Amino acid sequence: xxxxxxxxxxxxxxxxxxxxxxxxxxxxxxxxxxxxxxxxxxxxxxxxxxxxxxxxxxxxxxxxxxxxxxxxxxxxxxxxxxxxxxxxxxxxxxxxxxxxxxxxxxxxxxxxxxxxxxxxxxxxxxxxxxxxxxxxxxxxxxxxxxxxxxxxxxxxxxxxxxxxxxxxxxxxxxxxxxxxxxxxxxxxxxxxxxxxxxxxxxxxxxxxxxxxxxxxxxxxxxxxxxxxxxxxxxxxxxxxxxxxxxxxxxxxxxxxxxxxxxxxxxxxxxxxxxxxx
Amino acid sequence: xxxxxxxxxxxxxxxxxxxxxxxxxxxxxxxxxxxxxxxxxxxxxxxxxxxxxxxxxxxxxxxxxxxxxxxxxxxxxxxxxxxxxxxxxxxxxxxxxxxxxxxxxxxxxxxxxxxxxxxxxxxxxxxxxxxxxxxxxxxxxxxxxxxxx
Ligand code: SF4
Ligand code: SF4
Numbered sequence: 414x415x416x417x418x419x420x421x422x423x424x425x426x427x428x429x430x431x432x433x434x435x436x437x438x439x440x441x442x443x444x445x446x447x448x449x450x451x452x453x454x455x456x457x458x459x460x461x462x463x464x465x466x467x468x469x470x471x472x473x474x475x476x477x478x479x480x481x482x483x484x485x486x487x488x489x490x491x492x493x494x495x496x497x498x499x500x501x502x503x504x505x506x507x508x509x510x511x512x513x514x515x516x517x518x519x520x521x522x523x524x525x526x527x528x529x530x531x532x533x534x535x536x537x538x539x540x541x542x543x544x545x546x547x548x549x550x551x552x553x554x555x556x557x558x559x560x561x562x563x564x565x566x567x568x569x570x571x572x573x574x575x576x577x578x579x580x581x582x583x584x585x586x587x588x589x590x591x592x593x594x595x596x597x598x599x600x601x602x603x604x605x606x607x608x609x610x611x612x613x614x615x616x617x618x619x620x621x622x623x624x625x626x627x628x629x630x631x632x633x634x635x636x637x638x639x640x641x642x643x644x645x646x647x648x649x650x651x652x653x654x655x656x657x658x659x660x661x662x663x664x665x666x667x668x669x670x671x672x673x674x675x676x677x678x679x680x681x682x683x684x685x686x687x688x689x690x
Numbered sequence: 691x692x693x694x695x696x697x698x699x700x701x702x703x704x705x706x707x708x709x710x711x712x713x714x715x716x717x718x719x720x721x722x723x724x725x726x727x728x729x730x731x732x733x734x735x736x737x738x739x740x741x742x743x744x745x746x747x748x749x750x751x752x753x754x755x756x757x758x759x760x761x762x763x764x765x766x767x768x769x770x771x772x773x774x775x776x777x778x779x780x781x782x783x784x785x786x787x788x789x790x791x792x793x794x795x796x797x798x799x800x801x802x803x804x805x806x807x808x809x810x811x812x813x814x815x816x817x818x819x820x821x822x823x824x825x826x827x828x829x830x831x832x833x834x835x836x837x838x839x
Contacts, residue, residue, distance in 0.1 A: 561785065570787025570825045599740070607740045609747070615829040619743050622782060626739055629778045651785065658781040663774065677778065680770035682760065688780060689773070690796035690809060 416528055417464040420491070420517055424459035427489045433515055436489035437475050439468040450475065464491065466524045471635035473499040474591035477508050489515040494544060495635035498668025499591040500534045501541075502631055502675075508594060511535065511671050534671055545666040558653050573618070579644040580617035582610070586624060586638035586648055592631045599623060625651045630659040630676030633668050697752055697817040700745040701728045701810075702737045704757035706764040707799045714803030722810040725817075726754070733757065735768025739779040742793060746826055752792045752817040754809075759797040769797075791816055792823060 414422075424436045440451030440461050448468045452475075453459045473496045475481075476488065492500065497516060504511040511534040518529030518537065531537050561569055584600070587593045600608045600620055608623060609616025624638075632652045639649040659665040662685055665676040703709045709730045715722060731737055734757030745753050755776065763769045776795050784790050794813060798806050 564787075566784075566787045566789040567825065568787070569785070573786045574825070574829070607744060609833060611833065613829070613833045615747065615833050618786070618829065619747065622743060622786065623740070625782055626779055629782070651782075654785045655778065655782060658778055662777050662781075677774055678771070680767065680774050682770065684770070684773055685777065686760075686773055688790075688795060689776075690794060 416519065416526055417462070419528065420464045420519070421459050421462050423517060424453060424462055424489060425456040427515060428453060428459060429456040432487060433489040434484075434486040436462075436491075436517070437472050438462040438489075438491040438517070439464070439470070439472075442467075462491070464519055465526055466521050468493075468519075468521075468526075469636070469640065470589075471496045471499060471591055471633070471637050473503065474589070474594070474637075476500070476514065477503060477591070477594045482509055482513050485513065487513050487515050489517055491517045491519065493518070493635075494520055494529070494537070494540060495633040495668075496591075497534055497537050498541065498544075498633040499635065501668040501671050501673065502592060502633070503594075504534065504671035505673050506675060538670060541666075541669045545669065548660070548666070554649060554653055557647070558650055558657070561650065562654075573621075574614060576646045577617040577621050578614045580612070580621065580646060581644060582612050582617065582620060583643060585641040585643060589637040589641040590628070590632075591635075591637075592628055592633075599627075621646070621648075621651070625655055628652065629655040630663075630665050631667055632656060695818060695821060697725050697814060697820075697822070698750050699726050699752040699754060699810075699814060699817060700750045701726050701754040701756060702741050702745075703728055703730060703754075703798075704734050704737075704764075704769075705730050705732055707758035707762065707797075708756040708806065710800035711798040711802045711806040714800065715807040716803075718803050720803060720807040722807040723814040725814045726810050733763065733765050733768035734772035735763075735765065737772060739775065742779070742783075746788075746823070747830065749827065749830060751820075751823045752794070752813065754794050754796065754813060756796040756798050759799055762799060787825075789820065789823075791820055 427433045428436060436453045438451050439448040442449040446467050448463055450472055451461055472490055500514055503509050515532050519526055520529055608619045634652055634656055636649055642648055659676050663676055737755055742753050757769050760769060783793055796809055
């Protein structure tokens with residue numbers, strides 16, 4: 414039985430037994446190579462799920478929809494390892510109760526999809542440790558990050574200025590991100606107005622710095638923002654750089670488990686501080 | 691001839707240490723350049739990275755963030771939190787090409803009037819050498835330009 418068949422069956426069982434009230438997974442999208450979130454409430458719906466290499470979205474953001482989990486019923490959800498990491502973060506930040514989440518885990522490598530053992534976020538601890546140890550570095554990405562780091566500050570500024578100039582402040586990068594669950598985002602604040610709201614490069618620059626900072630140590634590099642950006646700003650490079658930073662400076666790999674302290678809301682007395690005069 | 695460049699530097703300081711240190715520098719009649727604009731806050735933990743961006747947005751050529759030495763925080767650990775935040779934010783600024791020489795961090799206690807005066811002098815000198823933050827100013831300028839239809 415293909416992995417897709419197995420998971421359709423598993424989802425149908427969860428729904429018909431009443432263990433979960435809803436399963437969030439992937440259905441057909443607007444083109445054959447795209448997938449769209451599918452919300453199955455009956456066993457019949459579960460036959461529409463796809464599990465394949467085209468399932469790239471991190472669906473965990475749907476879990477924090479207002480009121481969805483407040484009836485204490487369980488929800489099933491298809492997640493890749495990054496998705497499981499974001500569930501851990503949402504739990505650590507008290508946004509959900511991980512016991513309410515039944516995970517249908519899968520992973521994709523070179524176009525082949527395989528299932529993951531476990532149903533609770535806490536079942537994947539060894540997977541998280543392995544992910545941290547062999548932090549999968551897409552060679553191409555790291556090479557680009559290195560290239561940018563090797564530039565002079567002036568060149569780097571010019572590089573990002575040219576990228577951020579394209580930003581149209583659609584905030585798709587924010588809407589798609591499971592970690593961006595604030596009811597009111599700092600850019601929507603106008604008293605005080607921290608970030609210029611017009612689409613000038615200055616405001617775009619500020620917006621992108623704020624986004625990156627608020628996701629430092631929380632981003633799981635699912636790539637959602639990067640895929641969502643309509644003008645193809647390489648947001649993954651910034652995410653990557655910030656993930657490197659928290660790992661190097663504080664040994665923090667986001668989403669390891671549901672009890673992990675948020676990196677910017679905790680400290681060690683001997684944290685590095687070589688740059689402070 | 692145009693006037694020589696005088697940098698504008700904004701300093702966000704904690705009232706219990708660095709501000710008191712600046713006060714001591716003043717009462718001790720130590721000289722330091724008048725390029726600094728101080729913003730006094732209750733704790734380094736209260737200094738949001740947004741303040742740094744705001745200072746740049748308003749045309750600062752340099753920013754200093756300064757507070758109590760580790761272990762000396764009036765609120766016991768505000769500066770430890772601030773330190774982590776600075777580490778991360780500084781890396782981000784560096785990666786996006788904002789020169790680190792323009793954004794500086796220090797610990798200055800209430801007893802360190804001399805350190806305060808010396809730091810402000812060297813900081814002003816460094817930024818004077820770097821010149822105005824032209825790349826950022828060009829972006830600010832763009833927001834003031836009339837809309838072309
Ligand atoms: S910032 Fe982007 S890559 Fe990181 S968790 Fe959010 S959507 Fe995913
Ligand atoms: S998705 Fe891209 S264009 Fe839209 S706000 Fe984010 S960075 Fe800007």
